[in-house]
Amino acid sequence: MARIKRGKIAAKKRRKILKATKGFRWGRKSKERAAKEALLHAWSHAFRGRKEEKRVNRAGWQAKINAAIRIEGSTYHELIHALKVNNIKLDRKVLADIAENEPAVFKKIIASLDKKPDVKATK
Secondary structure: OOOOOOHHHHHHHHHHHHHHOOOOOHHHHOOHHHHHHHHHHHHHHHHHHHHHHHHHHHHHHHHHHHHHHHHOOOOHHHHHHHHHHOOOOOOHHHHHHHHHHOHHHHHHHHHHHHHOOOOHHHO
16 A cells, blocks of 8 residues: 655645744744644634624714714614614614714704604604
């Protein structure tokens, strides 16, 4: 039976792992065993971090919208409810961008809500 050599595959595997740990500190960038361990943790934190980033962004959008709507004399909760009642499908990201960069357009959106039936009466 012929001998199976897998030096090529093993070297490829090592290179892949060490490439992923580029920039890590100490031996975790150059020692295969330490690099493997570091990547296990790094990838799990990266997965969690992507979820956390979405939460943080949404909270920021809500704060921007709330600040803009309070200037107009209402609250974030009332605005979101009014948007749903009036079937205006703008997400929080877009609303926050409009509120920050285009205050005149934001006021028009709020004015369009006032033309519809009273929001507080629908509760």
